[in-house]
Amino acid sequence: MGRALAIHLAKMGCHLALSDINPEELTQTQEMLVDYDIKTTITVLDVADKEAVYEWANSVMADHNKVNFIFNNAGVALYSTVEGSSISELEWVMDINFWGVVYGTKAFLPLIKNSVNQSQADGAVENGHIINISSLFGLTAQPSQSAYNASKFAVRGFTESLRQELNIQCCGVSATCIHPGGIKTNIANSARGNDSISELGMGTGDKAIRSFNKFLKFDADDAAWVILQAAANDQSRCLIGNDAKVIDAVQRIFPSNYGTVLYRATKIARRLKTKR
Template sequence: MKSFKNKVAAITGAGSGMGRELAIQLAEQGCNLALSDVNESGLAETIQIIKNQGKNNVTITSQKLDVSDRAAVFQWASQVSKDHNQVNLIFNNAGIAFGSTIEGFEEKDFKRVIDINFWGVVHGTQAFLPYLKASGEGHIINTSSVFGIIAVPGTSAYNSSKFAVRGFTETLRQELDVMKCGVSATSVHPGGIQTAIAKSSQTNESVRSLGLDPITAKDKMSAQFITTAKKAASVILKGVRKNSRRVLIGPDATFVDLMQRIFPSFYQMLVGGLLLRRMR
């Protein structure tokens, strides 16, 4: 897909962060939009930003959506197809974070992360794939993370979900290649992106055993995020045009990917050593 003009893109998590920037940049390139988010006010802000920029020549529809609700995602996909007559891209972008030790998390918290970050991707992929095939030119873009490349202490639920997205998307890409059905797939691995996901995440008291303060951990992590959501969206769209199998976003993601390739097991000792130094 070399051009997004007159295409139709569905985006989950479009009420803020990378989802919002993807919507803005796609609209700038003449792409029609079907936007969803669990946050209706954020979704309305995204639409207003696009309209304020004079992008009234593109069609925009929106839907409040919890991507963990399989039936709701399938219903949304059907409605998008009816509203726009076709669908060319699905950006499975919605996600949440949660901090806890493995010993300290409750099942409901872990399950919520998996339901949104992983099952949301599965639901979006399965719901939209028939419509992407019917369009003759489709692409599925699934957001994993740099934490889908390496694991770190205190984020077992998030790590599990993002590793799962990576494996799911790599399998999907291979199946689509074999079927030659006109649809492709890309796994996206952002490093630290300046969005609200870290600040809106929950962290429980168990992380104190790792030398982390649950009150300040989110702000400290956010302070290390070096890539803007605008830049991230630009890199993702470039990757789609190049039909990339995997997209790394930010110099931190590139460094982590290289570290994991060179030290596939030893990197765990490096990360653990940093935490031990902080505790001392």
């Protein structure tokens, strides 16, 4: 999804500073942008490394002279029961999914504010925006996804509080929290997990990954465009995909027992599929 965002932004004429923990993927993305009349810089980055994120932010400012947007998009998944997950596994998810968002926001927010202030001093009208990627699982909790749920609920609360603060400050900077449903990305294939989910009647190993991938149906390119539209319209939050919209509606109607409703609906759907 990050690559799709980069391509859309390049088409709009935006200069880009890209980061990824995977150098091969990062180089491939850069190569896809060579035909656009923009400046692109790349940095191999682990967003869980606070010092590295701050260093990257400073280098972005040095290379591009200003920053208007930050997309905190990195994410990983873990399938495990609460009892079956180790502390190190929980820390791995939280360090990337939550602290990576915090570091990116904290490192870039002052730079974005300064860029907006400088544009106003120069007589231009520019705004700044922070786009943080939560998840459908930042709205509803799911069995086997406690670590992911915790990280994405945290991103939601962090971003919603940030947005309110920025609105009060009237500083020309805002924030949007994104809640994608199942997006066709590589997150399932790179997920970690253990056999504890067999206690929940779920498949393990390759079967778990295949089941996870079946949930990922929404095209990443389309998702990127929805995200950019949400930022352009200064939406407080953005749901992506019918699955996100339907499950969010279920949570709103049944706030205390949506888990039971969704579980029963899933069982009925499986029975109907079996009969076919």
